[in-house]
Amino acid sequence: MRTNTPIYQRVADDLRAEIADGTRPPGSQLPTEAELQEKYGATRYTVRQGLAALVNEGLIVSRRPLGYFVREIHPMIYRPQQEFRRKQPDLDLFAQLLADEGNGRQPSQDIEVAIVQPNATTRDRLKLNESELLAARRRTRYIDGEPYNINDSYVRLSFVQDSEFMSPVDVARGTNQVLADLGKPLVRALDEIYVRMPKPEEVTRLKLGPGTPVAEHIVTTYTFDDEPVQVTINIVPGDRHVIVFERTREWPPTEQGASE
Amino acid sequence: MRTNTPIYQRVADDLRAEIADGTRPPGSQLPTEAELQEKYGATRYTVRQGLAALVNEGLIVSRRPLGYFVREIHPMIYRPQQEFRRKQPDLDLFAQLLADEGNGRQPSQDIEVAIVQPNATTRDRLKLNESELLAARRRTRYIDGEPYNINDSYVRLSFVQDSEFMSPVDVARGTNQVLADLGKPLVRALDEIYVRMPKPEEVTRLKLGPGTPVAEHIVTTYTFDDEPVQVTINIVPGDRHVIVFERTREWPPTEQGASE
Structure with missing residues (x-):
């Protein structure tokens, strides 16, 4: 078998296996091109072909002129439920695996407000007429000055025209509270998560390296009467986040769910 | 600006824009290489460099000898909550956007059972001792004979040694019910979703095309006493799924959540 494998692929396979089994830990330097030759x-x-394959898989990074390194991934917790969550004791797992990730890092954000035409994504989810315009609140979030994710919210312009929603600064009580004060409390949300390669403008805006897919997380939020009020499109780079949800159920269950 | 852009990139940019604005709809054939030349x-x-860029972004596919086509994406709904969910009326959005996706397609699965050593993922989440072994239930799921996702569940071998969990066939009442019958009803779950490029064995097992990232969805399930019992690792190709969650909250909220 082995003899039929092209050499560039053997280079990639060997290094990949050593990364997977921990022989080459995150952050460690790979052998030089000359050593691999x-x-x-x-x-x-x-040799470069083999290394390029691993770059495209997102496993290593090239840092010229130093060489190639095993990629370090330090995901932040991205928790869609936070917005809606009633306080409950965290599972132990958070403390062990995830909880310390944000420590000491400095978050910041850019906020921009615009009036835009709906596109297919917003029109379908908000059930808009042809002529309706949207207010867009676009945030790019940074950690220690590095871009982390994009979070763009859309609401019918007529709902929020003269409200703080249109003000391109942080609203202390939160824009959901602004919408509630305008008579649209949001009590239900639908999360859709699409996993794909980034668009060129996302690569630029988020400074994404090769082999970095994104989650496009679309949240549609509803009132009591199932009226859709807001669509938020989050672009969440895979190398910087783990998306976390928690679920509970009653026991014994009121309705039997299938497990496989 | 335009004059400094390399030609291969102009080819990619122009085609990408036409795909994005719907001029070239999913499934349509692109101009031939000769036409683009x-x-x-x-x-x-x-010209091939430009087309290769779009293949790697997951926007087009090469179907030799026919040529290049705009990729068609028909995501199935992947709903982690289904397992735990109490019945509630579906939001209208499902009916509109998502609900008909599974119609007429034929699901099937392969099931394989194994006894394995824990790895870092399972050991941390299940809090295993050095010497403990795991029972693994590995499923590959197919739709119309095409692989759709991978779903591997791990439980302490000592819990399930002589149970139906170890039987490599579909268990009608569900393996969660098997665990409940063994005294471990699972009432709480933590979902972690990592977005990354696939490993070579995932490319093979799921027949993934270029530019196709995956979600690695790890579910840890707990008893009443927050004892972790089962870890399930799902590999969910981005071109075949949309991951969907629903959330609700009480209003007025018992605790104020920040929205931005």
């Missing part, structure tokens, strides 16, 4: 009796071009 | 006064190599 010698080890595999291969040309520089072949 | 003539339009841009470029070599075949340059």
